[in-house]
Amino acid sequence: MFKSKDLLGIKELSPEEIMFILDTAAGFRDVLGRDIKKVPPLRGKTVVSLFFEPSTRTRTSFEFAAKRLSADVVNFSVSTSSLVKGETLKDTALTIQSLGADFIVIRHAAAGVPHFLSKLLNISIINAGDGANEHPTQALLDLYTIRSHKKKIKGLTVAIIGDIAHSRVAKSNIYALTKLSAKVRVICPPTLMPAGIDNLGVDVFDSIEQGIKNADVIMTLRLQLERQGKGFFPSLEEYFKLYGLTTERLKLAKDDAIVMHPGPMNRGVEIESEVADGSQSVILEQVTNGIAIRMAVLYILAGVKR
Amino acid sequence: MKILIKNGRVIDPSQDIDGHQEILIEESKIQGLYPEGKGPKSDKVVDASGCIVIPGLVDIHTHLREPGFEYKETIKTGTMAALKGGFTSVCCMPNTNPVNDTIAVTKYIIEKASKEGACTVYPIGTITKNQMGDEITELEALKRAGCIAFSDDGKPVTNSLIMRRALEYSKIFDIPIISHCEDLKLSEGGAMNEGFISTILGLKGIPKAAEEIMVARDIALCELTGGKLHIAHISTEGSVKLIRDAKARGINVTAETCPHYFCLTDESLKGYSTSLKVNPPLRTEKDIEAIKQGLKDGTIDVIATDHAPHHVDDKDKEFDTAALGISGLETALALGLQLVEHGVLDLKQFIMKMCLTSSEIIGIKKGTLVVNADADITIINLKKKFTVDSSTFLSKGKNTPFNGWHLKGTVEKTISMGKIYEWA
Numbered sequence: 001m002f003k004s005k006d007l008l009g010i011k012e013l014s015p016e017e018i019m020f021i022l023d024t025a026a027g028f029r030d031v032l033g034r035d036i037k038k039v040p041p042l043r044g045k046t047v048v049s050l051f052f053e054p055s056t057r058t059r060t061s062f063e064f065a066a067k068r069l070s071a072d073v074v075n076f077s078v079s080t081s082s083l084v085k086g087e088t089l090k091d092t093a094l095t096i097q098s099l100g101a102d103f104i105v106i107r108h109a110a111a112g113v114p115h116f117l118s119k120l121l122n123i124s125i126i127n128a129g130d131g132a133n134e135h136p137t138q139a140l141l142d143l144y145t146i147r148s149h150k151k152k153i154k155g156l157t158v159a160i161i162g163d164i165a166h167s168r169v170a171k172s173n174i175y176a177l178t179k180l181s182a183k184v185r186v187i188c189p190p191t192l193m194p195a196g197i198d199n200l201g202v203d204v205f206d207s208i209e210q211g212i213k214n215a216d217v218i219m220t221l222r223l224q225l226e227r228q229g230k231g232f233f234p235s236l237e238e239y240f241k242l243y244g245l246t247t248e249r250l251k252l253a254k255d256d257a258i259v260m261h262p263g264p265m266n267r268g269v270e271i272e273s274e275v276a277d278g279s280q281s282v283i284l285e286q287v288t289n290g291i292a293i294r295m296a297v298l299y300i301l302a303g304v305k306r
Numbered sequence: 307m308k309i310l311i312k313n314g315r316v317i318d319p320s321q322d323i324d325g326h327q328e329i330l331i332e333e334s335k336i337q338g339l340y341p342e343g344k345g346p347k348s349d350k351v352v353d354a355s356g357c358i359v360i361p362g363l364v365d366i367h368t369h370l371r372e373p374g375f376e377y378k379e380t381i382k383t384g385t386m387a388a389l390k391g392g393f394t395s396v397c398c399m400p401n402t403n404p405v406n407d408t409i410a411v412t413k414y415i416i417e418k419a420s421k422e423g424a425c426t427v428y429p430i431g432t433i434t435k436n437q438m439g440d441e442i443t444e445l446e447a448l449k450r451a452g453c454i455a456f457s458d459d460g461k462p463v464t465n466s467l468i469m470r471r472a473l474e475y476s477k478i479f480d481i482p483i484i485s486h487c488e489d490l491k492l493s494e495g496g497a498m499n500e501g502f503i504s505t506i507l508g509l510k511g512i513p514k515a516a517e518e519i520m521v522a523r524d525i526a527l528c529e530l531t532g533g534k535l536h537i538a539h540i541s542t543e544g545s546v547k548l549i550r551d552a553k554a555r556g557i558n559v560t561a562e563t564c565p566h567y568f569c570l571t572d573e574s575l576k577g578y579s580t581s582l583k584v585n586p587p588l589r590t591e592k593d594i595e596a597i598k599q600g601l602k603d604g605t606i607d608v609i610a611t612d613h614a615p616h617h618v619d620d621k622d623k624e625f626d627t628a629a630l631g632i633s634g635l636e637t638a639l640a641l642g643l644q645l646v647e648h649g650v651l652d653l654k655q656f657i658m659k660m661c662l663t664s665s666e667i668i669g670i671k672k673g674t675l676v677v678n679a680d681a682d683i684t685i686i687n688l689k690k691k692f693t694v695d696s697s698t699f700l701s702k703g704k705n706t707p708f709n710g711w712h713l714k715g716t717v718e719k720t721i722s723m724g725k726i727y728e729w730a
Binding site: 011112116131132165 | 513622625
């Protein structure tokens with residue numbers, strides 16, 4: 001089924017391929033419930049994690065996933081590498097390939113870096129987040145989480161709240177949810193709406209009260225604190241007042257609506273603590289599901305014939 | 307030595323000539339034009355059968371990179387690339403290292419060009435010292451040293467007062483101020499056109515307004531001062547409209563565009579190919595239509611190359627940090643001929659926009675086959691097809707998005723100051 005050696009983004013996946021990953025992940029989710037959480041498929045394979053941006057969840061999650069599959073993991077430390085001496089990304093990548101890596105899991109601030117590496121190298125490249133482009137494994141684990149609660153994706157109303165313009169999580173989720181025929185709403189201030197948003201197949205709201213009505217799923221995104229002071233919005237307090245997900249606002253959604261967040265959270269900025277820790281929150285499940293999804297991705301790519 | 311060019315269709319818009327004629331060249335000058343078969347005896351005959359014979363093309367906007375960036379291009383390699391592309395005169399932009407803001411650098415360029423340049427090189431001096439935008443350079447001294455225009459190209463002149471003064475001061479010598487129109491705050495960090503495509507690629511976009519705001523500003527300053535303004539590399543519908551309106555009001559503004567702005571849209575950036583990374587960025591279909599209309603109705607006077615050669619090391623990397631620019635001298639002619647093929651321009655208009663209007667704007671006696679003009683002639687086979695292959699470029703810059711394109715119209719021979727170059 002899978003033809004590409006790489007996972008660069010949701011844009012490159014068909015709905016069938018997305019479902020295949022989710023189904024494969026379900027199998028690995030079981031492994032994570034066992035006493036001995038290890039299976040052998042990737043024994044002897046090496047996964048190199050190349051993160052140019054900080055990460056708690058994604059990086060550690062990939063490491064867990066690789067080890068659960070019996071692969072070896074090498075964490076490439078950018079700040080102590082020769083990149084600091086001015087070595088190019090290109091030479092670094094070729095070096096890692098020559099050292100014998102089978103996978104590179106890459107996170108970089110520049111969109112298109114995974115695509116650049118996928119053309120440059122013969123080994124599998126997994127996009128762990130490239131600039132404001134995509135974060136495909138996040139969207140996949142989000143879909144998995146939604147499906148585990150709602151049994152389907154098609155026809156669900158999913159509201160995504162936050163900095164849509166700069167969020168790769170939002171983009172990947174928009175692509176994934178629209179491919180699987182969910183009804184997607186994006187809620188954000190006009191300053192954080194990306195250009196051409198009407199062409200993405202989503203409904204756009206600048207009011208959270210309007211956008212969250214009767215939603216089945218609410219995804220809140222981290223507001224990057226760096227954005228303040230650049231004119232996107234006057235203050236974090238104002239953002240919370242207008243767009244923060246509070247218990248009151250949550251009542252406007254369906255009674256069984258689930259609340260999601262990719263993490264890390266700014267409590268009191270995009271989401272109220274009571275909601276984040278409340279009964280409708282599935283935030284920590286997302287984290288566990290992430291391991292199953294990443295195991296599935298590694299497993300599937302390992303099987304693609306070159 | 308007397309050279310006679312025969313059997314070709316001579317097209318010289320400056321004299322309204324279009325027909326089979328013979329041209330006699332002696333030393334580096336055109337000695338005469340003769341009806342077919344009536345040309346005098348000569349020492350050498352150049353056979354232009356099946357070709358058109360036109361004045362050598364004049365590029366008002368080229369980056370030769372010397373001094374300072376010889377690893378990207380030199381005057382020698384850049385001028386050879388120019389000749390191969392049919393250009394016998396190029397105006398080189400001053401964003402070298404050091405920049406061309408002193409007579410020392412101007413003279414260096416002129417001297418290098420006279421020794422190693424294969425075609426005629428006209429230096430453009432900077433508007434401000436070191437292109438910093440704070441103080442105007444000694445325009446008169448630079449003009450005396452040989453500069454034919456002034457530009458801070460690569461950068462805009464952000465300070466409107468400085469731009470005003472430059473336009474006022476330039477009136478003294480009637481030489482154009484060439485403006486690179488870009489609002490740096492709006493374009494900051496941007497790598498491509500801001501629009502739907504930049505959103506789905508996740509790249510920071512440069513809104514069209516970044517160009518249009520500065521076009522509008524420069525037109526207003528031109529109106530205020532009565533100076534001579536030439537707007538470089540326009541890429542948007544809005545810019546075309548502003549210039550059209552300004553011209554209708556009698557403002558002394560001219561404008562240029564480049565082949566990539568009428569051949570490619572931002573759609574082609576899917577795949578993150580850095581060969582498409584250029585400033586101003588590639589825009590949309592609507593803008594291409596407006597640019598073509600602007601060329602057709604005379605709003606846009608010149609087709610320039612903005613030849614921007616880069617070393618592969620500066621392009622073969624992540625999109626955000628890759629260098630900006632397209633190596634354009636060797637593809638401009640054939641890409642422009644597509645405009646003729648599609649009825650946007652007739653052949654005469656096209657030729658004018660590639661040699662005559664640029665000559666008029668900078669006040670040089672090129673772009674013409676009149677008797678006593680320099681023997682700068684380009685011989686083109688309009689029907690011959692070829693496939694663009696950057697590995698065959700004479701330019702050091704192989705950075706082109708047109709690799710693999712099937713085009714029509716080859717430069718068979720280029721004559722520069724009477725010296726004949728044959729391209730097999």
